[in-house]
Amino acid sequence: MNARTLVSPGLAIPVLAAVAACLAGTLLVLALGFSLGDALSSFVDGTIGSHYALAVSLNRSVVYALVGLGFILANRAGLTNVGGEGQIAMGGMVAAAVALHHGVAALPFGLAFLLPLSAATLAGAAWGGLAGVLKARVGTNEVISTLLLSFIAVWLVYGSVQSVALLRQPMTSGATLPESLPVPDATQLPLLTGDAASPVTIGLPLAVVLAIGMAILLTRSRFGFQLRAVGLNPVAATRAGFAFASTVVVAMAIAGAFGGLAGGVMLLGEQFSLKAGFSSGYGYDGLVVGLLARGSVTGVVAAALLFGFLRSGGISMEMGAGVPTALVMVMQGLIVVAVAGAAFWLDRRGSRS
Amino acid sequence: MTMELFAVFLGSSIRLAMPLLLAAVGELVSERAGVLNMSLEGMMLAGAFGGAVGSWATGSPTLGLFIGVLTALPVAALQAFLTNTLRANQIVTGIGLNILVLGSTTLAYREIFGARSREAIPGFPVWSPPLLGDIPIFGEAVFRQIWLVYAAIVIVVAIALILRCTAIGITLKAAGEDPRTLERAGLSVIRVRYGVILFTGLLAALAGTFLSIGDIHTFTEGMTNGAGYLAIAAVIFGNWGVGRTVLACFVFGSATALQFQLPAMGLDVPNALLIMMPYLLAFLAVAGVVGRQTAPRALASPYWG
Numbered sequence: 001m002n003a004r005t006l007v008s009p010g011l012a013i014p015v016l017a018a019v020a021a022c023l024a025g026t027l028l029v030l031a032l033g034f035s036l037g038d039a040l041s042s043f044v045d046g047t048i049g050s051h052y053a054l055a056v057s058l059n060r061s062v063v064y065a066l067v068g069l070g071f072i073l074a075n076r077a078g079l080t081n082v083g084g085e086g087q088i089a090m091g092g093m094v095a096a097a098v099a100l101h102h103g104v105a106a107l108p109f110g111l112a113f114l115l116p117l118s119a120a121t122l123a124g125a126a127w128g129g130l131a132g133v134l135k136a137r138v139g140t141n142e143v144i145s146t147l148l149l150s151f152i153a154v155w156l157v158y159g160s161v162q163s164v165a166l167l168r169q170p171m172t173s174g175a176t177l178p179e180s181l182p183v184p185d186a187t188q189l190p191l192l193t194g195d196a197a198s199p200v201t202i203g204l205p206l207a208v209v210l211a212i213g214m215a216i217l218l219t220r221s222r223f224g225f226q227l228r229a230v231g232l233n234p235v236a237a238t239r240a241g242f243a244f245a246s247t248v249v250v251a252m253a254i255a256g257a258f259g260g261l262a263g264g265v266m267l268l269g270e271q272f273s274l275k276a277g278f279s280s281g282y283g284y285d286g287l288v289v290g291l292l293a294r295g296s297v298t299g300v301v302a303a304a305l306l307f308g309f310l311r312s313g314g315i316s317m318e319m320g321a322g323v324p325t326a327l328v329m330v331m332q333g334l335i336v337v338a339v340a341g342a343a344f345w346l347d348r349r350g351s352r353s
Numbered sequence: 354m355t356m357e358l359f360a361v362f363l364g365s366s367i368r369l370a371m372p373l374l375l376a377a378v379g380e381l382v383s384e385r386a387g388v389l390n391m392s393l394e395g396m397m398l399a400g401a402f403g404g405a406v407g408s409w410a411t412g413s414p415t416l417g418l419f420i421g422v423l424t425a426l427p428v429a430a431l432q433a434f435l436t437n438t439l440r441a442n443q444i445v446t447g448i449g450l451n452i453l454v455l456g457s458t459t460l461a462y463r464e465i466f467g468a469r470s471r472e473a474i475p476g477f478p479v480w481s482p483p484l485l486g487d488i489p490i491f492g493e494a495v496f497r498q499i500w501l502v503y504a505a506i507v508i509v510v511a512i513a514l515i516l517r518c519t520a521i522g523i524t525l526k527a528a529g530e531d532p533r534t535l536e537r538a539g540l541s542v543i544r545v546r547y548g549v550i551l552f553t554g555l556l557a558a559l560a561g562t563f564l565s566i567g568d569i570h571t572f573t574e575g576m577t578n579g580a581g582y583l584a585i586a587a588v589i590f591g592n593w594g595v596g597r598t599v600l601a602c603f604v605f606g607s608a609t610a611l612q613f614q615l616p617a618m619g620l621d622v623p624n625a626l627l628i629m630m631p632y633l634l635a636f637l638a639v640a641g642v643v644g645r646q647t648a649p650r651a652l653a654s655p656y657w658g
Contacts, residue, residue, distance in 0.1 A: 134639070140639045145639055145640070147582065151632040155625045156625070158624075288452075331456075332456070333452035334453060337453060340446045
């Protein structure tokens with residue numbers, strides 16, 4: 001046994017990259033002439049400083065985790081879903097449309113929020129599945145199609161809140177903002193504590209259950225094996241009786257469903273009214289989370305928490321200590337580049353020798 | 354549409370298409386050789402930032418242009434190192450670089466300009482070529498452009514000729530279609546690919562400086578706002594050919610110009626539809642609706658030798 005096998009590079013690299021990025025962030029704060037003490041105390045205030053901050057950070061992590069879980073599922077089949085942003089946008093838009101539909105708020109048994117949430121999931125599944133269909137039937141690279149679909153979805157949301165005939169709130173004056181009406185109370189996600197001072201939604205337990213389900217699906221189920229077979233060698237998988245086309249479509253649809261669900265959770269859990277660009281950046285952050293996780297559910301959870309708190313802390317640093325949130329972006333960029341650069345190389349080296 | 358409005362529309366279509374054109378043709382060169390630079394957006398943004406800061410600090414837009422190129426080249430060099438030496442996933446590293454550049458330029462912009470944001474930055478003057486500029490109605494509206502527009506046209510024509518008629522064109526094609534054969538012929542795939550990525554960085558930097566000191570004479574945070582992705586979409590829509598890529602850029606540029614023109618003409622077309630159109634067209638293209646797409650066979654796959 002040599003030193004190399006003691007620490008798995010799969011785990012060591014993301015951790016090292018995250019630590020290095022935090023160091024770089026600290027150095028940047030100092031180099032830009034901000035007080036490190038102020039920056040750190042604002043960071044703490046914005047993450048674990050109050051029940052409210054903690055709840056907001058957790059809600060953010062839930063969105064990242066959902067997108068990240070979808071990403072690793074598709075990735076198991078050799079697919080890279082970069083369309084989280086668009087899937088969130090579609091999910092949020094459809095959730096708003098359904099929640100604002102006449103009569104939905106009056107539904108009993110929690111259907112008032114379950115129905116829009118399910119619709120959001122389906123919308124995301126359709127948006128992701130579309131890329132899967134193209135991959136299976138025309139051979140379109142899913143990276144390009146999901147990226148283009150993201151732009152289309154983001155502008156669909158923009159368009160839908162520009163027109164009163166679609167989702168824009170009735171224009172009562174020239175100052176009426178281009179956004180939808182807030183969704184009715186009954187359609188909003190219930191809070192775990194029931195207390196608005198600590199607004200953790202039921203999205204959190206939902207994400208935990210889905211994460212456990214995903215871990216079982218990926219490691220213990222026939223479908224998980226099928227995904228891996230198609231991902232490793234489509235030709236051999238087809239010979240072994242796994243249909244390539246349907247596996248690709250289903251994998252992309254599930255990845256999209258997770259993105260759509262994340263959009264629904266965002267809209268019904270914290271945003272309440274649909275605004276242009278409401279998904280801004282969440283999908284790409286979720287993609288980064290999925291990437292950092294390197295295929296493991298535990299990794300998704302860890303990375304989602306890291307990024308959720310990092311983002312919240314970053315926003316708080318900007319408000320409290322004047323440190324631009326762009327600092328967090330620099331850190332994220334460093335992490336992605338380092339992990340993608342180092343890990344891929346190690347993987348391939350390992351598999352080739 | 355009156356003649357005058359049409360001339361203005363034509364002029365602004367050209368102006369809006371130029372940054373896309375420079376970036377897309379640069380990206381086309383890389384993709385011909387089998388490299389997909391998702392970091393095109395980041396390279397453009399770095400160029401736009403360097404150009405603006407350089408022009409502001411030196412007072413000379415020409416020096417700004419050089420500084421813009423010098424700012425974008427490290428991004429391209431990093432992409433080349435990740436792609437060729439580390440054989441990393443090109444898409445993922447590209448997206449990572451975009452996040453990194455967006456964060457760094459925003460930070461640096463705030464640091465340098467601080468409260469003095471929105472300060473006017475010296476930019477290139479507009480210029481009309483002789484004869485063409487004298488054409489009635491169109492001369493003024495269409496041909497009065499900064500010299501970079503004319504330089505871009507020359508660059509694009511030169512690249513088209515090089516790709517079509519020279520050994521360099523064949524070498525790039527080999528690197529993108531069948532890298533092993535290129536290697537057997539005694540050329541290094543890795544070196545060729547380092548070269549094309551740096552070249553893409555150069556053109557992306559020109560495209561970026563066009564945005565900041567050619568068009569609006571200022572820098573805003575994240576000002577490329579997806580133009581890099583749009584340029585990649587143009588290459589796809591252009592089916593990896595120079596002519597069709599150029600056409601795609603002009604279609605995308607016109608769609609953007611229409612956003613400003615249609616309200617002036619009293620037509621009520623949803624704004625979102627026009628902004629979305631380039632992406633929608635590119636999507637239809639990759640979906641195989643407009644004929645079969647033939648990407649270079651080795652596109653985005655690392656070369657292991």
